Amino acid sequence: MFGDMMGMMNKLKDAQKKVEETKKRLDTVLIDESSNDGSLKVTLTANRTIKSISIDDTLLEDKEQLEDYLILTLNKAIEKATGINEAELAAVAKEGMPNIPGMDMFK
Incomplete structure (x- = not known):
C-alpha cells in the first residue's frame, strides 16, 4: 500500500511538472x-498576455469607436x-492523474 501511495505521489509530481511545462509553452502560442474591418489588430498568448495592439490611424479620430x-x-x-x-491544461492534467478511487471525474 505504501508503494502505491509513493507511486501516486510521483505521478502527481510528474503531472504538476507537465502542467508547468505546458504553461510555459502556451506563452509561445x-x-x-482583428476587428471586422481590420482597422484594429491584437495579438496575445494562449496564457492571455497581450503582446501587441495595432490601431489604424482612422480609429484615432473616434475615441468611442476605438474603445x-x-x-x-x-x-x-x-x-x-x-x-x-483550458484544452491544453485539461489534456495534460487528465494524462497525468493517477488512478485514485473516487477521483475518476478527471478521466
Missing part, C-alpha cells in the same frame, strides 16, 4: 484577432486563448 473595437476584439481574442489554454 500566439492568437491574432468599442478594443473591447470587442480583445474579448474575442481572450475567448480563443482561454479555449486553447
Whole structure:
C-alpha cells in the first residue's frame, strides 16, 4: 500500500511538472484577432498576455469607436486563448492523474 501511495505521489509530481511545462509553452502560442474591418489588430498568448495592439490611424479620430473595437476584439481574442489554454491544461492534467478511487471525474 505504501508503494502505491509513493507511486501516486510521483505521478502527481510528474503531472504538476507537465502542467508547468505546458504553461510555459502556451506563452509561445500566439492568437491574432482583428476587428471586422481590420482597422484594429491584437495579438496575445494562449496564457492571455497581450503582446501587441495595432490601431489604424482612422480609429484615432473616434475615441468611442476605438474603445468599442478594443473591447470587442480583445474579448474575442481572450475567448480563443482561454479555449486553447483550458484544452491544453485539461489534456495534460487528465494524462497525468493517477488512478485514485473516487477521483475518476478527471478521466
